[in-house]
Amino acid sequence: MTNQRILAHFHESAEIKIQSATVLAPHIAQAIEMMFSALSNGNKILVCGNGGSAADSQHFAAELVGRFERERFPLPAIALTTDTSILTAVANDYSYREIFSKQVQAFGQEGDILLAFSTSGNSGNVVAAIEAALEREMRVVAMTGKGGGAIGKMLTDADVHICVPADRTARIQEVHLVTIHAICDGIDVALFGGDANE
Ligand SMILES: O=C(CO)[C@@H](O)[C@H](O)[C@H](O)[C@H](O)COP(=O)(O)O
Ligand SMILES: [Zn+2]
Numbered sequence: 001m002t003n004q005r006i007l008a009h010f011h012e013s014a015e016i017k018i019q020s021a022t023v024l025a026p027h028i029a030q031a032i033e034m035m036f037s038a039l040s041n042g043n044k045i046l047v048c049g050n051g052g053s054a055a056d057s058q059h060f061a062a063e064l065v066g067r068f069e070r071e072r073f074p075l076p077a078i079a080l081t082t083d084t085s086i087l088t089a090v091a092n093d094y095s096y097r098e099i100f101s102k103q104v105q106a107f108g109q110e111g112d113i114l115l116a117f118s119t120s121g122n123s124g125n126v127v128a129a130i131e132a133a134l135e136r137e138m139r140v141v142a143m144t145g146k147g148g149g150a151i152g153k154m155l156t157d158a159d160v161h162i163c164v165p166a167d168r169t170a171r172i173q174e175v176h177l178v179t180i181h182a183i184c185d186g187i188d189v190a191l192f193g194g195d196a197n198e
Helices: 003-040 051-065 084-093 101-107 123-133 146-154 171-193
Strands: 045-048 078-079 113-117 139-144 160-163
Touching: 003 045, 003 113, 003 139, 003 171, 045 051, 045 123, 051 078, 051 113, 051 171, 078 146, 084 101, 084 146, 101 123, 113 123, 123 146, 123 160, 139 146, 139 171, 146 160
Parallel strands: 045 078, 045 113, 113 139, 139 160
Antiparallel strands: none
């Protein structure tokens, strides 16, 4: 492995982040507004994704329930990726496709938000979770890439699609991560106003 190859990762990541910033900012602002409004109304956010996106789901839920950069009361967000008994039982008894949708049916209520991560936009269990959320009159914030895949086609005008303009899974995930932090910051600003980081 040459340093050149390592440097290329950093450069490509930085370039795609810069390119994504302008394209995604209005959609991220919409997501912040939708989440702040749901949380203010006593609703919660359910979060799901596979692999690296499962980690992103947990990362986001941790920052809402714990904190991001400012001290505040806990906000209700649940990662649907963590309960291995539920995940293994549903995958074993039904199908892997239903591991998130069953939990959306169990926990989701009208007005809640599903935050769904899929870099391809095509993961069956994330697609099924979105179907279950839409059936329950929940709103969806989807973070995707690669043109948005099947997820891009199923969202309604009431939902938010944050589709990273890139085709490489790792780069898309890296943009998802900075987007998670921008959303957490946006929610804090909506709650408390601007801060010293501005
Ligand atoms: O983190 C990575 C690759 O960077 C992997 O774990 C990746 O998340 C997994 O292959 C996922 O199953 C991909 O699913 P998706 O993003 O297409 O929905
Ligand atoms: Zn990864």
